[in-house]
Amino acid sequence: MRIDLRTVLLDMRIASKGLRVRRFRSTLSALGVGIGVLALVAMLSISEGANREIQQKIASLGTDTIRIDSQTSKTGTRAASELNLSQGLSIEDAEFLSNANNARVTIAPYWVRNQVRVSAQSKTASATIIGSSPSWFSNERLTIVRGRSLRESDLRTSAKRCVIGSTIAARLQLTVGDIATISTMNCQIVGVLHPKGALLTEGTGIASLNFDEIVVMPWSSFALSDMAEETQKIDGIVARVQSVRDESDVFAAAESLRGHLNRRHRGVQDYRIVVPLTLLQEARQTQTLFQLIMGSIAGLSLLVGGIGVMNIMLANVSEQTREIGLRMAVGATRLRIVTLYLCHAVLLCLAGSVCGILLGVFVALLVQWLVGWPVAFAIESLILGPLLALSAGIIFGLHPALVASRLNPVAALRDL
Amino acid sequence: MNRVIEAKKISRRFSTYRQDVLAVPEVSLCIDAGDLFLLTGPSGSGKSTLLNILSTLDTPSTGDVILNGTHLSSCSDDDLAAIRNEQYGFVFQTPHLIPHQSVLENVLLPTLYGNEIKPKDAKTRALELLDYVGLIDAMDHYPATLSGGELQRVVFARALIRQPDVIFADEPTGSLDADNSHRLLELLKDQAGSGKVVVMATHDRVAMSYATRSISLDKFDRDAN
Secondary structure, X not given: OOOOXXXXXXXXXXXXXXXXXXXXXXXXXXXXXXXXXXXXXXXXXXXXXXXXXXXXXXXXXXXXXEEEEEOOOOHHHHHHHHHOXXXXXXXXXXXXXXXXXXXXXXXXXXXXXXXXXXXXXXXXXEEEEEEEOOHHHHHOOOOEEEEOOOOHHHXXXXXXXXXXXXXXXXXXXXXXXXXXXXXXXXXXXXXXXXXXXXXXXXXXXXXXXXXXXXXXXXXXXXXHOXXXXXXXXXXXXXXXXXXXXXXXXXXXXXHXXXXXXXXXXXXXXXEEEEOHHHHHHHHHHHHHHHHHHHHHHHHHHHHHHHXXXXXXXXXXXXXXXXHHHHHHHOOOOHHHXXXXXXXXXXXXXXXXXXXXXXXXXXXXXXXXXXXXXOOOOOHHHHHHHHHHXXXXXXXXXXXXXXXXXXXXXXXXXXXX | OOEEEEEEEEEEEEEOOOOEEEEEEEEEEEEEOXXXXXXXXXXXXXXXXXXXXXXXXXOOOEEEEEEOOEEHHHOOHHHHHHHHHHOEEEEOOOOOOOOOOOHHHHHHHHHHOOOOOOHHHXXXXXXXXXXXXXXXXXXXXXXXXXXXXXXXXXXXXXHHOOOOOEEEEEOOOOOXXXXXXXXXXXXXXXXXXXXXXXXXXXXXHHHHOOOOEEEEHHHOOOOOO
């Protein structure tokens, strides 16, 4: 006796009708599995949301970049730096690193001043001023939408020229060739940046920066302005590793930079090196742990749901003993009885999984709304839920189905 | 006459933790096509057990049953299921019907198993049978809404849906009044008259008058076995 698609569909139809007769019991049983699927879908959606957020963050920070922040503002560190004659990160550090790494790592030093008054044509805005080199644009993956970027000649001649962010350009109605007053310095606008948004630095320890609200000028010009407090000290360096083959290239470059700075600063940690790739690795570890914990909860929920299905199925078999005997008497093989009761279990679990998916999506959206965690619905999670529920149906339905198929037809028919 | 069923020295013994019970002493019998064969005897004489053995629902402790030349002891469970489905029809004392299925669905039950019958053909056959037993108007009713006599006629229609060679009836008139008993016995007699075999276990004296052949189990001396 073989089981083909026709007989499976037939038994599904019979099982469906049988389950509808015991509607309340079937609903409760399916709900048990549904809660398991709910937990699974919600967990995977939250995990996927966190994953996509971290991917965006890393993409924003750059997977091949290394960020070095000057740490002289901290009192303790300042004392140590002064004691060891270290002055925090300096332009000489940047030049040394640039020469030491040849063309393997592009070094872009920068000064940054927040909330500087920028005015033009009787309009005023507050902007973040960056003093840097032309390589800073490529290291930060910034593109120019109008005009040009800064040039080495601008740097050499300390030209009073700048590139502005898209929001500043719109707010002050500035375009290429216009003159803007930055603090007290008049600067000619040579380019406008393509909108990019903010650097996603939350949780990384890196200072936040909105690229659409910046004004970038040559660091040589910045050093001459009233915005520069100490002309030799810089606020940080953005380094970008060239021709990256794999993650180890970036880590090796970071170690090289750390070694050079350590020697130059005589072991004083008045700077901090942040490798975004490390953040990615940490995020992956955190996510794995989260998935493990939530996966265990979802798995346990499915296990409990499955045991509930088994319990209900055993009760059904017990109540339907006479019907099973009758089916055997009129020609149902033991395999067909197994198929019929597996169909019962699978239908319960599939119905539960459909409810579980819908409720899981709802719960995930609720979490996003209430707690603010990002959620994303990966197609895998929507497939995995029913698949696991189907497996639970087969695994937990098998025992009741075998119990039903092993009944003696004569004894079963007498069970009145 | 064409020999359909032959039982050779079959017996059935049940073992309990206290004692062995001989439910059916050693019996040999032959049933031919067109027979309305009665198994008679008082309650507890083993009529139903013998009927179950002949109908493959139970297996004998000794002996063998031969159906159209096939030794049933050599058949697998699946083979026996196929025999029950395609060659046997059953009418039980209590009308075993599935309560949440309509009369028509209950009649069609055997067609869900065994060799495929086109649903349309099966339905046509079921309607013919319901018409034959006088229940065509009740095809969409549920068992709970029918009388005892009507339920037995539904069971009878179900027994014939696969056009079996043999109909086994276990005390079919046991729970029926005289009119309904007479009606059902006439239907069974018609089947025997058309060349089928009807094997009936009964202690109904009226039913005995319909028999072409019979065997009485009370004649056997159990103590001797």
